[in-house]
Amino acid sequence: MASSNPPFAPLSPAFAAAFRRAANGGATLRFDAFMALALYDPVLGYYRREHTRVGRGRGTDFYTATSLGPLFGELIAAAAATLLREAGLDPAAYTFVEIGAEPTGGVLTGVSHPFAALRTLRVGEPLSLAGPCIVFSNELFDAQPIRRFVRRAAVWHELGVALITNDSALQEHDLGPASAEILASLPPASETPEAYVFDAPLAAATLAATLSNQPWHGLFLAFDYGKSFAELGHSVPAGTARAYFQHTQHNDLLAQPGEQDLTAHVCWDWLITALARVGCPTPTVSSQESFLVHHAADTLAGALAVESAKPASPRKRALMHLLHPAQMGQKFQVLHALKPASTVSAAR
Template sequence: MMGDPATPVRLDRFMARANAAYYGTRDPFADFITAPEISQMFGELLGAWVAVTWQGMGAPTPFVLAEAGPGRGTLMADALRLLARVAPACYAAARVHMVETSPRLRDVQAQALAPHADPVAPVWCDAVADLPPGPMILLANEFLDALPIRQFVRTARGWDERSVAGEVFVTAPATDLPADGPPATRDVPEGEVLEICEGALAIARQLGRRLAQGQGAALFIDYGYDGPQWGDTLQALCDGRPAWPLARPGMADLTAHVDFAALGVAARAGGCATWGSVTQGAFLSALGLFARAAQLARNQTPEVARQVSEAAQRLAAPDRMGGLFRVMAMASPGITALPGFEGCSPVAPVASGMEKGG
């Protein structure tokens, strides 16, 4: 699948091919569990976020309700169930679109959304850029971390770039270093690795332009960092255990931490405002996670109540997913408040379309 192992392949190209094979042939949920699979509370709270955000947009009818990287479809199914119960007008206005390239996962998602097939008529597309025009709310949980990254190594003479030869990294002077973004703007110590996800930055810029021109918001939840950091974060999971990322391409899930600071720079350069990032724990707590957990545990057996409480802690505790994962929103400049970001001031778009830093 990967060609001649003696011929170096740029890391992002290696990662793209490996993950395409992995998601096309394997069940990723045998290797890891995502927040929507931990508890229905996660999808329900994001459904509530959609309802409040939709109202803040002026309740446009219809509107695109999209999810990028929807996995088994659990998040969207839980969100739609919540909307149907407590925000029927929003539910009726939603035109659900799922951004998914894997035919196998599309079938799984269709089964999860079958109870909503008649009212909301889900549609599948291959890329965020393929979503139809008009007012939109986009959800993306653990989507950006699987996008291919490039790795640059700071040297005395400038930057080298990492490629893959067999199961090892090789480096050579970078010949097409991005003109803007982190490699050009961060003072990285010699010998350190700097990662850039060009696919994520392109999506952020495209969404920035779209949201600047109309009503909408996008919510990204992923593990990552928010600051001028560096270091090698490429990792692999195979059969539920950490693995060497360059071994057995197509058999492991390859991911990297999301650079939320760079993501925000790209989105604001496109013309939208950004909110956060904040920790997942702070975000879910502000949306009422623990109140919802108490409600679900009420009148249950002690064991079920314990399981609900444990799920809430797993999602929000600072030493668990609550601290590892971060949340960022992108929104049209006219939106003045977003749930979950109380106490956070939005960062305004760049009027000139060019922003320094990152």
């Protein structure tokens, strides 16, 4: 995917007005509030407007594993069934619930599977989970609003966004020293280089806790890209937030809000903690390549056997894209965990 800063249209009056409303008439917002507005405003938000975002065609901005055809869904179904059976559970008793599915359909649309039923929850729909479930998401958590912090003069400062130039433009705004209660979620300022940017994916952790605390039991399965807390605090000095527009990755997070995707790495440690708190015994993160090789081995072997003699096969290309370390195989990780039925009874 290309990386540059393409030219953009000026800030729309409609978004400027929405910004003012969100700021209660003021001209500044915390970055997470701006990101929530840009992505999830019911009228202007990138994920709420009626348009085709995902795919390889004209007018799309990015593609996901689902864009590669049904093979990804076949591998997901196989891996989920394997994990349930290895735990002594019958996949036929579980509903496969996809959180954040695109309007065009879920990952198992048109795919043969052993589950009791399929259910998709799209952006904006209530998150209601109960009973035996496979709770699946693909690139859900990286699209949650983040809070941004920068280390200045040995102190963490929170970053926001300000309306400027008669509400015709946006710029980054220093909101001052971070509040005391947030410091526990940040790396120690004394151990962090000057000007280091820490993008805190707190909303993703909150979403994981919300999903985990509902009265369901079964398998949690999240495909996404993220880092450990230590990596976020030491290996990405410019932060992890990025924008995507017409298959170009760039760093102008404030450009044409509502028209481009915004994303940031999740903190796997925080999601693991959310699952562990509700009784999931061993939440595990692995690369996408490793996860599929270990838990969908038979389906992979069958696909390779069928497609090996077809060098131009779309399914073979999709398989290589999903597994190759230089493609999605290492870029994406998978968090999976079993939530025992006993945790639901205990919660009640």
